[in-house]
Amino acid sequence: xxxxxxxxxxxxxxxxxxxxxxxxxxxxxxxxxxxxxxxxxxxxxxxxxxxxxxxxxxxxxxxxxxxxxxxxxxxxxxxxxxxx
Amino acid sequence: xxxxxxxxxxxxxxxxxxxxxxxxxxxxxxxxxxxxxxxxxxxxxxxxxxxxxxxxxxxxxxxxxxxxxxxxxxxxxxxxxxxxxxxxxxxxxxxxxxxxxxxxxxxxxxxxxxxxxxxxxxxxxxxxxxxxxxxxxxxxxxxxxxxxxxxxxxxxxxxxxxxxxxxxxxxxxxxxxxxxxxxxxxxxxxxxxxxxxxxxxxxxxxxxxxxxxxxxxxxxxxxxxxxxxxxxxxxxxxxxxxxxxxxxxxxxxxxxxxxxxxxxxxxxxxxxxxxxxxxxxxxxxxxxxxxxxxxxxxxxxxxxxxxxxxxxxxxxxxxxxxxxxxxxxxxxxxxxxxxxxxxxxxxxxxxxxxxxxxxxxxxxxxxxxxxxxxxxxxxxxxxxxxxxxxxxxxxxxxxxxxxxxxxxxxxxxxxxxxxxxxxxxxxxxxxxxxxxxxxxxxxxxxxxxxxxxxxxxxxxxxxxxxxxxxxxxxxxxxxxxxxxxxxxxxxxxxxxxxxxxxxxxxxxxxxxxxxxxxxxxxxxxxxxxxxxxxxxxxxxxxxxxxxxxxxxxxxxxxxxxxxxxxxxxxxxxxxxxxxxxxxxxxxxxxxx
Numbered sequence: 001x002x003x004x005x006x007x008x009x010x011x012x013x014x015x016x017x018x019x020x021x022x023x024x025x026x027x028x029x030x031x032x033x034x035x036x037x038x039x040x041x042x043x044x045x046x047x048x049x050x051x052x053x054x055x056x057x058x059x060x061x062x063x064x065x066x067x068x069x070x071x072x073x074x075x076x077x078x079x080x081x082x083x084x
Numbered sequence: 085x086x087x088x089x090x091x092x093x094x095x096x097x098x099x100x101x102x103x104x105x106x107x108x109x110x111x112x113x114x115x116x117x118x119x120x121x122x123x124x125x126x127x128x129x130x131x132x133x134x135x136x137x138x139x140x141x142x143x144x145x146x147x148x149x150x151x152x153x154x155x156x157x158x159x160x161x162x163x164x165x166x167x168x169x170x171x172x173x174x175x176x177x178x179x180x181x182x183x184x185x186x187x188x189x190x191x192x193x194x195x196x197x198x199x200x201x202x203x204x205x206x207x208x209x210x211x212x213x214x215x216x217x218x219x220x221x222x223x224x225x226x227x228x229x230x231x232x233x234x235x236x237x238x239x240x241x242x243x244x245x246x247x248x249x250x251x252x253x254x255x256x257x258x259x260x261x262x263x264x265x266x267x268x269x270x271x272x273x274x275x276x277x278x279x280x281x282x283x284x285x286x287x288x289x290x291x292x293x294x295x296x297x298x299x300x301x302x303x304x305x306x307x308x309x310x311x312x313x314x315x316x317x318x319x320x321x322x323x324x325x326x327x328x329x330x331x332x333x334x335x336x337x338x339x340x341x342x343x344x345x346x347x348x349x350x351x352x353x354x355x356x357x358x359x360x361x362x363x364x365x366x367x368x369x370x371x372x373x374x375x376x377x378x379x380x381x382x383x384x385x386x387x388x389x390x391x392x393x394x395x396x397x398x399x400x401x402x403x404x405x406x407x408x409x410x411x412x413x414x415x416x417x418x419x420x421x422x423x424x425x426x427x428x429x430x431x432x433x434x435x436x437x438x439x440x441x442x443x444x445x446x447x448x449x450x451x452x453x454x455x456x457x458x459x460x461x462x463x464x465x466x467x468x469x470x471x472x473x474x475x476x477x478x479x480x481x482x483x484x485x486x487x488x489x490x491x492x493x494x495x496x497x498x499x500x501x502x503x504x505x506x507x508x509x510x511x512x513x514x515x516x517x518x519x520x521x522x523x524x525x526x527x528x529x530x531x532x533x534x535x536x537x538x539x540x541x542x543x544x545x546x547x548x549x550x551x552x553x554x555x556x557x558x559x560x561x562x563x564x565x566x567x568x569x570x571x572x573x574x575x576x577x578x579x580x581x582x583x584x585x586x587x588x589x590x591x592x593x594x595x596x597x598x599x600x601x602x603x604x605x606x607x608x609x610x611x612x613x614x615x616x617x618x619x620x621x622x623x624x625x626x627x628x629x630x631x632x633x634x635x636x637x638x639x640x641x642x643x644x645x646x647x648x649x650x651x652x653x654x655x656x657x658x659x660x661x662x663x664x665x666x667x668x669x670x671x672x673x674x675x676x
Contacts, residue, residue, distance in 0.1 A: 007425055008424075008425060008428065012428070012432070014432075015436065022436065023439070026447060030447060034454075040458055041454075041457060044461035045461065051469055051471075055468070055471065058476070062541050065537045067552055067556070072486045076483045076536070076540070079476060083473075
């Protein structure tokens with residue numbers, strides 16, 4: 001009788017342990033995946049922001065154009081780091 | 085080492101051979117038919133007791149059981165009911181424990197048969213038990229005897245037809261088995277039944293038949309029984325005088341064989357016979373002889389002890405049954421618990437697999453979401469990179485255009501100015517012409533600059549345009565303090581209106597041209613620029629209080645045609661209203 005009760009306890013314990021391990025493993029994997037994805041997203045966002053900053057810089061220079069002074073030299077500023 | 089193995093093998097072989105020999109010896113002794121034996125019961129008792137010990141020594145269960153059975157038979161012949169029952173029970177116990185069913189069935193039958201005179205109910209019970217066991221296993225060697233004995237019980241209960249039925253059944257099996265020793269029993273039983281049915285001749289025929297076979301096989305006790313039975317037939321037939329010799333012959337043999345039970349019975353029959361013959365002395369004499377035997381055989385104490393032994397045996401049987409049932413219950417309980425464990429284990433595994441499946445699905449979903457986001461960002465990045473590159477490319481082209489063509493045009497202007505200076509002594513017309521070309525080139529270069537700028541600027545907001553116009557007005561004011569410049573701006577739902585770069589420039593140039601004209605030609609004191617923005621429409625009015633001019637008379641200046649052209653380019657209505665000394669009003673308005 002005691003042996004049978006122990007058997008049930010062993011089965012239940014094993015199942016609980018297995019469940020805990022599975023959950024833990026997936027949690028760790030999920031965190032790792034999220035980190036990698038986030039770093040990729042951040043790289044993309046940085047690239048977009050950089051491009052946007054270049055566009056804004058170009059626009060700001062263009063806005064300097066004085067309709068009376070015709071100062072194109074100040075308005076048309078090339079950004080050599082952009083590879084066309 | 086090899087020698088040791090050989091010796092050990094030889095030793096075991098010899099032990100085995102000796103055991104087999106011993107078993108054979110025990111079986112041979114047990115096979116002795118007590119009723120056929122010429123030995124006295126005392127001698128037989130000793131032989132079977134020694135045989136029992138030998139079987140117990142080597143733990144030969146069948147041998148032990150058979151020995152007990154034979155001892156019970158002997159005690160039965162000695163009319164020792166207590167020991168007969170005790171040994172029978174021991175034998176049955178051994179047979180049942182060791183699954184020797186034919187032996188157990190046979191012994192149940194014999195035990196029941198032995199009780200027929202004391203307790204018919206019990207006798208029937210045991211015989212039925214033995215019969216059932218023998219029929220289930222189809223033990224023919226047991227059935228022939230048991231059917232015969234069962235028939236005797238029926239006969240004792242007066243059920244002669246049933247008795248005959250069982251006797252014939254038994255006889256059939258005996259004949260089938262060619263079991264010579266069994267034939268006298270069957271014939272005797274049939275004879276007894278026919279005798280009771282009144283068929284005395286047939287009865288006597290069967291008894292003689294039985295006696296003949298018994299004489300052949302030297303069954304002394306059986307022969308004695310037959311003599312008693314033949315005498316009984318004569319007695320029932322009403323021929324007591326003819327019965328007496330047969331009873332006496334039976335007594336002679338029974339005494340020699342120490343067959344006490346038969347002696348008791350035969351004395352009783354003799355007493356009855358002489359009673360019928362009205363010889364009371366002899367009747368009494370034999371009755372007294374019978375009484376002496378009866379008391380010793382059927383004492384109350386013996387009956388009690390037999391009953392106690394039976395109770396003990398039955399109790400033991402029931403306890404064994406209870407233990408067996410408990411074991412079965414425990415086994416079933418264990419089976420149920422194992423099944424439960426299996427079910428729980430399977431359930432647990434299903435839960436784990438289910439959770440695993442859900443987690444994998446969830447992870448995949450998350451990955452898909454992340455990939456989706458990444459893809460969106462990738463697309464946005466690609467778009468913005470493309471836009472950035474395109475704009476940069478355009479700007480570089482514009483820059484090249486400005487640098488090359490712009491500088492070339494500038495060179496042309498400078499060259500023309502130089503030429504004008506070099507040709508200072510030529511006629512005025514040439515100078516004017518050169519000046520016009522120079523001015524045109526200047527306008528061209530400005531137009532180019534505006535165009536180059538507009539190529540790169542997509543839209544101009546209303547606010548931006550307003551600011552540029554305001555700046556222009558301020559600059560004009562600062563350069564001409566004697567003129568009152570006004571700029572009025574009205575807006576409604578500003579957000580919806582945006583000018584294209586070309587459109588914005590054109591609007592600005594129109595205002596610039598109109599103001600310049602008002603300053604140059606109109607000699608105005610007040611110049612007002614009004615700008616009204618509403619939804620996606622605009623209206624710009626430039627009015628001055630200058631000299632005005634006759635719009636119909638004379639040719640319109642390039643300034644007005646330029647303004648007209650610019651208004652057409654931006655799909656706006658251009659109106660000019662002026663008259664001499666009444667100022668000029670120029671309006672541009674987006675079309676509906």
